[in-house]
Amino acid sequence: MNEFVRAALIGLGRDSASPQSGTPVDALVADGERERTFLLRAAARDLYLRAGLVPPKFEEPPAVAPAESLRSCSPRLTQLLADALDGDAEVVRAIGEAMTVANLHLPHRLLPDFLNTRDQAARAALAPAVGARGQWLARQNKVWSWAAVIPSVSRGIWAAGGAMHVPRATQPPDPSTHARDDMAALWEEGNLEQRVAALHAMRESDATSARAKLEAVWSKEKAEVRATLLAALSTSLSPDDETFLERALGDRSVNVKSVAENLLARLPQSAFVARMIERVAAVVQKAPAAASMWEKVKSGFGAKALKLIVEPPAAEGSGARARALAQLVAAVPLSHWTSQFDATPEQLLDAARATDWSDPLIEGWTTAVERQRDSAWAAMLLERLAKSLAPNQKLSLVRALSPEAVMQLLRGAASHQWPIVEMLEQLPAPWPLDFGADWLHCLQRAAARPPDALTLELLATIDITARALPLALHRRLLDAVAVGASRPTCSAARSRRHADLTPKYIGSAA
Amino acid sequence: MSYTTEQVIAAAPDAQVAAAGKKLADAKHWLNLGRDAEALWGECQGSAVYQVRVALADLTSKCSCPSRKFPCKHGLGLLLLAAQSPARVAEGTQPEWVASWLAKRGETAVRKATPAEKKVDAAAQAKRAATRHERVLAGLDALDRWMNDLVRNGLAELETKGPALWEREGARLVDAQAPALASRLRAIANLPGSPNWGERVLGELGRIALLTHAYRRIEQLDAPIAADVRTAIGWTLTEEEVRAHGDTVADEWLILGSAIEEDDRVRLQRTWLVGLRSNRTALVLQFAAGAASNFAEVLLPGTSIDADLTFWPSAQPQRALITARRSNRSTTELRAHATFASMLDAMATIFSAQPWLRHAGVAIENVVPMIDARGEWSVRDRDDAVLPLAGRDHWRLLALSGGAPIGIAAEWDGVALAPLGGSTA
Numbered sequence: 001m002n003e004f005v006r007a008a009l010i011g012l013g014r015d016s017a018s019p020q021s022g023t024p025v026d027a028l029v030a031d032g033e034r035e036r037t038f039l040l041r042a043a044a045r046d047l048y049l050r051a052g053l054v055p056p057k058f059e060e061p062p063a064v065a066p067a068e069s070l071r072s073c074s075p076r077l078t079q080l081l082a083d084a085l086d087g088d089a090e091v092v093r094a095i096g097e098a099m100t101v102a103n104l105h106l107p108h109r110l111l112p113d114f115l116n117t118r119d120q121a122a123r124a125a126l127a128p129a130v131g132a133r134g135q136w137l138a139r140q141n142k143v144w145s146w147a148a149v150i151p152s153v154s155r156g157i158w159a160a161g162g163a164m165h166v167p168r169a170t171q172p173p174d175p176s177t178h179a180r181d182d183m184a185a186l187w188e189e190g191n192l193e194q195r196v197a198a199l200h201a202m203r204e205s206d207a208t209s210a211r212a213k214l215e216a217v218w219s220k221e222k223a224e225v226r227a228t229l230l231a232a233l234s235t236s237l238s239p240d241d242e243t244f245l246e247r248a249l250g251d252r253s254v255n256v257k258s259v260a261e262n263l264l265a266r267l268p269q270s271a272f273v274a275r276m277i278e279r280v281a282a283v284v285q286k287a288p289a290a291a292s293m294w295e296k297v298k299s300g301f302g303a304k305a306l307k308l309i310v311e312p313p314a315a316e317g318s319g320a321r322a323r324a325l326a327q328l329v330a331a332v333p334l335s336h337w338t339s340q341f342d343a344t345p346e347q348l349l350d351a352a353r354a355t356d357w358s359d360p361l362i363e364g365w366t367t368a369v370e371r372q373r374d375s376a377w378a379a380m381l382l383e384r385l386a387k388s389l390a391p392n393q394k395l396s397l398v399r400a401l402s403p404e405a406v407m408q409l410l411r412g413a414a415s416h417q418w419p420i421v422e423m424l425e426q427l428p429a430p431w432p433l434d435f436g437a438d439w440l441h442c443l444q445r446a447a448a449r450p451p452d453a454l455t456l457e458l459l460a461t462i463d464i465t466a467r468a469l470p471l472a473l474h475r476r477l478l479d480a481v482a483v484g485a486s487r488p489t490c491s492a493a494r495s496r497r498h499a500d501l502t503p504k505y506i507g508s509a510a
Numbered sequence: 511m512s513y514t515t516e517q518v519i520a521a522a523p524d525a526q527v528a529a530a531g532k533k534l535a536d537a538k539h540w541l542n543l544g545r546d547a548e549a550l551w552g553e554c555q556g557s558a559v560y561q562v563r564v565a566l567a568d569l570t571s572k573c574s575c576p577s578r579k580f581p582c583k584h585g586l587g588l589l590l591l592a593a594q595s596p597a598r599v600a601e602g603t604q605p606e607w608v609a610s611w612l613a614k615r616g617e618t619a620v621r622k623a624t625p626a627e628k629k630v631d632a633a634a635q636a637k638r639a640a641t642r643h644e645r646v647l648a649g650l651d652a653l654d655r656w657m658n659d660l661v662r663n664g665l666a667e668l669e670t671k672g673p674a675l676w677e678r679e680g681a682r683l684v685d686a687q688a689p690a691l692a693s694r695l696r697a698i699a700n701l702p703g704s705p706n707w708g709e710r711v712l713g714e715l716g717r718i719a720l721l722t723h724a725y726r727r728i729e730q731l732d733a734p735i736a737a738d739v740r741t742a743i744g745w746t747l748t749e750e751e752v753r754a755h756g757d758t759v760a761d762e763w764l765i766l767g768s769a770i771e772e773d774d775r776v777r778l779q780r781t782w783l784v785g786l787r788s789n790r791t792a793l794v795l796q797f798a799a800g801a802a803s804n805f806a807e808v809l810l811p812g813t814s815i816d817a818d819l820t821f822w823p824s825a826q827p828q829r830a831l832i833t834a835r836r837s838n839r840s841t842t843e844l845r846a847h848a849t850f851a852s853m854l855d856a857m858a859t860i861f862s863a864q865p866w867l868r869h870a871g872v873a874i875e876n877v878v879p880m881i882d883a884r885g886e887w888s889v890r891d892r893d894d895a896v897l898p899l900a901g902r903d904h905w906r907l908l909a910l911s912g913g914a915p916i917g918i919a920a921e922w923d924g925v926a927l928a929p930l931g932g933s934t935a
Contacts (some may be wrong), residue, residue: 008712011664035658042716047865049713050924051858055850055895062878062890065912079515083532086525108912112905133912140881141905189885191903220672224773373817422535456555460533 004045012038021045070105070129078107085110089119094248105131111136111438115144116194118201123147143186143194187213192225196232203235210236211244215487223253237263242270265331276331281340311489325357329364334374356434363393370396375405382409386417401428407435410442416500424461429468436473439465443477513569513840517810518589518898520524521569523579534587537598544602545589550592551608552734554584557753560879562588563608565615566814568835569808572611580804600633613810642687644742649686650722653679653695657715657823665711673699685836688695690744694718705886710925721866734825735864747822751892756820760834763792764814764843765917766871767930781809781828782871782930783819783918784845791871792819792830804913807832811919811931814841826864846873857922869921879907889918889927901927907932 007019018037019027025044027035073081084091092114106114106126111134115121120465123146130147137147138486179424186198202210214229221229230248233241241263248260249272348494352361362385369377378400381389398419401409406423431439443465443469446458462477469477522528534554535541541559543552550564560575562584570583583591592599604612656679660668668675676699683692698714701707715773724731724739731739747755763783776799783792796805809815818834821827847853853872860870876892879899885897892915900923910916910932917934920927 002709005708009664009666009708012662014662033658035661035720038653038661039657039716039719042712043720043865044712044716046716047861051862053854053855053858053924055897057894058888058890058892060897062880062913078862083529086529108909109906111909115905132911136912137905137909150810175561189902193899193904194903222773224675288921456539499581 004042008038008042023048037459042393062135066132068105068132070103070131073104073107078110079105081110087112087118089122092117093120093122094121094127096127098128099129100125105129106134108133116197117148118197132465142178196228199229199232200235203232205501207236207238208240208486211241222412223251224257226251227253227255227259230256230263233263234266237266239267239269242267244273245270246272261331262371264370268333268372273331273333277333277336279328280332295414323360324363326360326367329361330367330371332368334365334368334372334377345377346384349380349384362389365392366396369400373400375400375402379405379409380417391419395422398422401426407432407438411435411438420457421461421464424464424468427468430470431468433470436469437476440469440473440476452502513589513593513810513813513838515590515593515814518569518586518593521804521808522586523581523804526566527579527581527583530583531586531590534583535590535594537588537591537595540591540598542605545592545599546601546604549604549608549612550588550599551605551654552588552591554587559822560584561607563611564592565612566587568808569838570615578696587717604676624778645686646688647726649683649688650725651935652686653683653691654719654722657719659898660715665708668702668711669707670704673815675699680769685920688744690742691718691721692744694742694866716864732825734823738825738864738866739824741822741824749831752822753821753833755823757827757830758818758820758833759785759788759790759792760818761788761790762814762816763819764841764845765809765811765872767811768809769921769928769930777805779805780869780871780921781808782921783815784871785819786814786843786845789845791828792821793828793871794830794832807835810838812933813838813842814843824864826860828860828864828867828870844873844875844917846875848875849893850897851893852889853922857924861924869923869928871919872922872927873917873919875917877918878913878915879911879918879929881908898926900928904929910934 002019004019012019012035018034018041021041021044023045025048026041028044029040081095082096083411106129111130114126115130115134115138117126126145134147138144138146182199185203186194187202199210199214201212211233214233218226226248233245237422245260245264245267249255249264251257251260264270265276267273298403310410334345337343338345341348341351343351349362352358362381366381368374368387369381378397380395382394382401386394398406401423403426406427410420410423427435430436443458443462446455449455465477466474519528519532522531539555541553541555545551545566549566552562554560554562554575555571556575558575560573562571562573564571564585569589571581571588573582573584575584577583585798620900659681673696676696680692680696683689683695695718696713697713701711701714704710720741721742724735725743725925726740728736766782766784768779768781771780776797779796779798781794781796783794784790786794792805794809796807805823815832816836816840817832818828820833822829822831849855853874857870857872861867874891877889879887879889880896881887881904885902887902887904888896889899890896907916907918911934914934916932918927918932919930921930
């Protein structure tokens with residue numbers, strides 16, 4: 001190490017002379033106070049080094065990836081693949097299989113995303129499609145070692161025959177220990193995104209030790225990193241995490257606090273939830289003892305009582321109190337409301353809507369529904385409030401719906417006030433035969449009517465319908481569409497997830 | 511159309527809006543579509559009919575829907591539709607609701623450019639500035655004592671101390687009304703522990719010492735470098751002041767790339783531009799509060815804008831304000847250095863003119879990214895010269911290159927290149 005830098009690291013101590021950098025810049029700074037002179041010389045030396053930087057030469061020839069033997073994707077297909085990256089492992093696996101059959105390799109730009117796939121089945125399907133470039137990359141990154149080996153299966157048969165069943169590549173040896181080492185390395189050395197992925201994976205295999213790893217670095221991370229990493233505890237969340245989450249609740253950063261709150265609210269037995277219930281319970285006690293259930297509910301939600309339980313807002317300004325109320329309500333188990341007030345969710349909603357606090361109460365309940373995955377509450381709120389909920393609230397509710405509830409709602413009366421597309425996308429494909437038939441019927445009726453907003457919304461679901469409809473009903477889908485003003489787009493056929501993804505489809509896109 | 515689908519998607523505020531926008535990029539959702547040299551417009555049939563208009567000069571959109579996201583899915587959908595199937599959007603005459611919006615935008619732009627004379631109490635302002643100057647000086651005295659203590663006791667112990675040390679000292683500087691210096695100091699917290707950190711921390715501390723030295727004798731400095739010293743301390747200029755004092759350059763500006771920094775509340779975007787005629791480099795800083803809000807100016811890498819840029823006064827003018835924006839087009843032109851030697855020559859000039867600059871945007875062609883056995887990234891040019899890459903994840907760059915030369919846009923901070931993007935030939 002350079003003497004000048006060494007002096008800085010050790011400290012100038014009681015030495016009398018200020019160290020020299022050994023360059024002409026020393027002369028620029030006249031001797032003054034010892035430490036000050038040293039710092040100013042350091043500044044001049046730093047600029048001198050930056051301005052005079054000569055990069056080292058690296059003579060060894062660069063490692064070049066071999067040329068691809070497979071076909072490249074068209075820009076349009078590349079775009080479709082980029083979109084599909086948000087999809088689940090099922091979609092990624094289907095992509096791998098279809099690309100292999102079509103003799104295509106994944107676009108180079110998207111390789112890192114596909115190589116980060118963690119699902120074993122999806123990895124096996126992708127391995128032949130990563131191409132020469134993918135294998136070359138995988139040899140340089142140990143986390144991607146699963147793709148580095150050329151699969152032992154001959155691909156010729158499959159390429160020629162248009163076969164439906166695509167061979168699985170050989171599994172990497174002993175995936176469990178392999179994966180654990182990889183994840184630990186990724187956690188230590190990765191970027192934030194990789195560390196989050198590693199933390200999720202470690203939580204899956206050993207939740208306690210994964211949390212300990214996070215605790216170990218907790219005080220050294222910046223606020224936004226702490227918030228992002230903490231959110232990963234949602235994987236395998238259990239009461240064991242409570243102590244640590246309570247600590248995070250006292251964090252200085254607002255973001256960290258709100259992540260901790262969100263997680264604690266998912267632990268019904270936590271002290272945090274108990275505190276929230278206690279504050280809510282205070283409301284009920286304020287109600288007249290002999291009052292009927294209705295009066296109890298109304299006075300329970302009355303403005304005066306609420307003021308007592310909602311803490312003075314941290315930030316001043318209108319709406320702060322309402323936000324605090326919404327947060328409180330979001331943290332309380334939904335079952336608490338029905339049992340405490342001895343009322344059905346419908347009655348509670350009616351009572352809430354009769355007060356000035358309707359909006360924050362509904363907002364809080366919506367969040368609680370999403371956290372607690374309460375399908376019955378979700379269906380009730382969607383049905384009753386289709387006109388007034390904000391789009392993001394509707395999405396929160398839809399996520400809590402069970403597939404049965406989604407089908408039930410859509411069968412009853414599809415309303416354009418609902419996020420129909422998201423609801424359909426939530427159903428596992430292929431759909432049950434009876435629902436598929438009902439839904440087609442609904443589309444058929446829509447296509448026959450003069451177009452209005454709902455018709456357009458319904459016709460926009462033809463893509464999804466084509467992807468998820470049981471194969472037995474496809475004939476009828478074509479009939480339904482032929483009647484209507486709209487035709488199924490090519491992309492619907494192209495993005496089909498199922499077994500009949502033949503080379504022809506992909507080929508026409510390429 | 512003068513933009514691509516990818517570029518439009520890049521401008522979406524989040525993935526949800528991007529996906530919704532893609533769904534709307536189909537003529538079946540639209541009525542009364544049209545365009546002319548200035549704008550695109552159409553009515554989108556959703557749960558209500560929304561009037562959507564896009565100004566082609568800067569791709570800003572305006573929609574009658576209540577969405578708070580910007581651009582909303584309707585604006586995005588219209589841009590995508592026009593990019594994918596231009597034939598569906600025929601030439602036409604602007605309806606009244608488009609013309610009136612464009613006219614109003616024009617007025618706002620003019621009003622911004624010629625602000626109403628505000629009554630300024632010059633005496634009170636000068637007094638406030640003098641008070642602040644005194645507070646800054648007191649803060650710098652305390653900082654200098656602290657830095658002297660640091661080098662007397664040695665920097666080695668910094669490796670085991672956390673970021674709290676720097677946070678505390680930064681907070682003191684914020685109290686002393688020197689916010690820019692505070693954030694410069696806080697940024698050092700990330701260095702200890704990284705390769706060669708002693709050298710880098712010492713360099714940073716040295717440059718801060720140089721800054722406190724310069725601020726104390728600011729009256730003796732030339733006006734441009736004095737402006738830099740004030741900026742580095744944290745004195746700011748309003749946009750009006752920049753318009754009044756900065757020099758304005760009209761040019762075709764190629765957009766090299768953008769870097770985004772996020773903290774608890776604010777996102778900061780640095781976009782680097784190069785003037786195709788003037789060859790000047792410009793930096794446009796944009797701030798957005800919260801995750802939902804978007805940056806006001808849409809600047810897509812790989813396009814160029816015909817615009818007036820007004821530069822902040824400086825010995826090495828870099829930061830600029832877009833004062834007039836006329837049109838946007840896709841371009842394949844590049845202003846790239848052929849070798850690192852040429853790039854470093856240019857950098858030496860820049861950093862010696864303004865020692866407190868943190869980074870400079872550059873483009874270099876024919877370089878090969880590499881990763882070594884220890885996971886350190888670097889990039890080599892056609893003369894086999896090697897420079898380090900900042901950060902630990904450049905796999906996309908490596909995937910794109912496959913060991914073959916590519917062009918990259920990057921920020922150079924004097925030590926390493928932080929890539930903003932890459933392109934194959």
